[in-house]
Amino acid sequence: MKPPPFDYVRPDSLAEAVRLLAADEDAKALAGGQSLLPMMNFRLARPSVLVDIGRLPELSALRREDDVLVIGAGVRQRTAETAQLVRETCPLLGRALRHIGHHQIRSRGTIGGSLAHADPAAELCAAALALDAEVVVTGSSGRRTIPAAELFVAPYQTSLSEEEILTEVRLPIDGARSGFAEISGRSGDFALAGVAAVVRFEDGEVADARLVGLGVGGTVQRLTDAEAVLNGAALDDRTIDSAAEASGSATPPDDFHADPATRLAALRAAVQRALKQVSNA
Known part of the structure; x- marks a missing residue:
């Protein structure tokens, strides 16, 4: 099946992406597209415009800050899966990532996209909750932090507002098995x-x-x-x-x-x- 008609824009900055989402309540952020595009093909989602955030530099972080592993929402799942920093600081994340779909899906899918999609069977959602992670989201009112325990509220629904973008995932590093x-x-x-x-x-x-x-x-x-x-x-x-x-x-x-x-x-x-x-x- 083919999706219904939609417009497509690729903003140059996170601020522009937030502005575009706030201007149209039917707009949707597009990262890797591994969940959203199939839903569009089956007419389960009908966005008026796709706001492509997949190449925004503000979403590409992969670093350690003291006792926290910081992963930008736009980091590809395969990138995180193979990163030595992830293996050393958060082995659970690496184990969970290996179970997501197939290699081709992980090469396009993003860390933040999976969390924002909130599939009840999503490996990353389970890992984030088990690790007591936090996500940082950005909207027209600024930035705020949401604990993973408060992020997933229903099947495919999160506590993000329509114009907010999940920008960063923060995972504690504490030596737990x-x-x-x-x-x-x-x-x-x-x-x-x-x-x-x-x-x-x-x-x-x-x-x-x-x-x-x-x-x-x-x-x-x-x-x-x-x-x-x-x-x-x-x-x-x-x-x-x-x-x-x-x-x-x-x-x-x-x-x-x-x-x-x-x-x-x-x-x-x-x-x-x-x-x-x-x-x-």
Whole structure:
């Protein structure tokens, strides 16, 4: 299918992009286009104008600031996946990125575009929530910072206003161990379920565990029952199995991809695999 008619502009600056979005409530920002363009082809999105922000220099940062990894929203997923800085400071992000679609998609898709799209099965959304990340957004009223816990509000909906652009992602660097696993029908398919895990230890026991499930609800979500099993316990096989069983309190959707029972089984398997990565780190 072909998309409905639209205009296209490529602004030279972030300020111009914000102005263009504020001037037309039906305008949409275009970064990598790996989510927006298919939605347009299926007539699920009908923007009047695409504001191409994919080459704005203000969105290209990839650096460390003290104990924070800063990634510009326009950084390609493949660039972040292969960056030594990401591997050294935020290994969970690298693991999550490898599961996104195929190489060609990651070569065009952007870090910020995936977060702003807010797909409930998005690997980057789960990783951002597990890492307690923050995003910086820019609009006509200036810049503001949004914690990942407040960013994803519903399927494909965020707390950004229509004229705001997600410009930067800030990920804390604190030495926590991490793991990521997902279950899908084929490599590159959307996950039936997946888990991003971040675990901090003290005196050989779990001091703080953050488990975030993807593909099991309207948004990526903390698996609080499974976290409660882990906190204060040694991360051994018995605890991992108990946490996996506790993750079954999630309420996944029932759609043509899988029924809830199948997704819950996939979620339990993903929890076990992600936590095994943590224990072997």
